Amino acid sequence: MPDCRLYLITPPRIDLARFPEDLARALDAGDVACLQLRLKDAPPDEVRRAIDALRPVAQSRDVAFLLNDDAELAAQTGCDGAHLGQEDGDHARARALLREGMLGITCHDSRHLAMEAGELGADYVAFGAFFPTSTKDAKHHADPEILEWWSSLFEIPCVAIGGITAENCAPLVRAGADFLAVVGAVWNHPEGPAQGVLAMNAAIAAAA
Numbered sequence: 001m002p003d004c005r006l007y008l009i010t011p012p013r014i015d016l017a018r019f020p021e022d023l024a025r026a027l028d029a030g031d032v033a034c035l036q037l038r039l040k041d042a043p044p045d046e047v048r049r050a051i052d053a054l055r056p057v058a059q060s061r062d063v064a065f066l067l068n069d070d071a072e073l074a075a076q077t078g079c080d081g082a083h084l085g086q087e088d089g090d091h092a093r094a095r096a097l098l099r100e101g102m103l104g105i106t107c108h109d110s111r112h113l114a115m116e117a118g119e120l121g122a123d124y125v126a127f128g129a130f131f132p133t134s135t136k137d138a139k140h141h142a143d144p145e146i147l148e149w150w151s152s153l154f155e156i157p158c159v160a161i162g163g164i165t166a167e168n169c170a171p172l173v174r175a176g177a178d179f180l181a182v183v184g185a186v187w188n189h190p191e192g193p194a195q196g197v198l199a200m201n202a203a204i205a206a207a208a
């Protein structure tokens with residue numbers, strides 16, 4: 001298995017009548033290290049229903065299931081962890097709430113934020129956006145050098161995010177990204193999500 005692995009994030013909106021099957025097909029297509037449920041602006045009951053429907057699909061395939069933005073809900077609902085941004089509450093409290101669960105923290109393009117996250121006990125630090133993206137109005141831009149710097153100094157894994165595709169990911173893999181987090185490269189792949197997973201894995205393997 002290559003040192004760098006795929007980190008899949010759900011589309012911003014999903015139809016729970018069909019998405020569990022789409023997700024299963026995507027996860028069965030190739031290696032996916034973890035799935036992040038990211039439903040921005042969905043009410044809490046909808047997020048809970050999505051967790052109940054999707055968590056088993058991921059966990060039964062040994063894919064870690066992380067919740068975006070809400071460590072408390074992640075801890076209450078059997079998620080494997082949570083991903084928090086800089087505006088997503090108290091990271092130290094989240095670390096305590098999640099106990100052994102995974103905590104990932106957005107660090108944008110900041111070495112300082114990444115070292116703070118590491119000291120606090122984050123299981124990974126996330127840098128980005130590396131490329132233009134239509135999934136999020138990303139306010140920060142990161143360059144591959146930050147991945148080289150981080151991975152040369154620290155053992156804590158780093159995640160690269162933002163506009164990453166099979167076509168542009170090689171420099172990030174070579175710079176030391178442990179995970180590539182993607183939305184559009186999989187869910188908007190012209191031949192469907194399973195082909196998106198295959199293409200990302202092939203590109204990671206070719207770059208490594």
Ligand SMILES: Cc1ncc(COP(=O)(O)OP(=O)(O)O)c(N)n1
Pocket residue numbers: 007036038040068069083084085086087088104106126127136159161181
């Ligand atoms: C793996 C990963 N990295 C970064 C983010 C972005 O988190 P955040 O800055 O809190 O922005 P939102 O995702 O909440 O819009 C992420 N979700 N996952």
Ligand SMILES: Cc1ncsc1CCOP(=O)(O)O
Pocket residue numbers: 128129132133134135136138161162163164181182183184185
């Ligand atoms: C959530 C997030 N945080 C920074 S960029 C981004 C969007 C990633 O989506 P895509 O892979 O489609 O660019």
Ligand SMILES: [Mg+2]
Pocket residue numbers: 068069083084085088
């Ligand atoms: Mg957030």
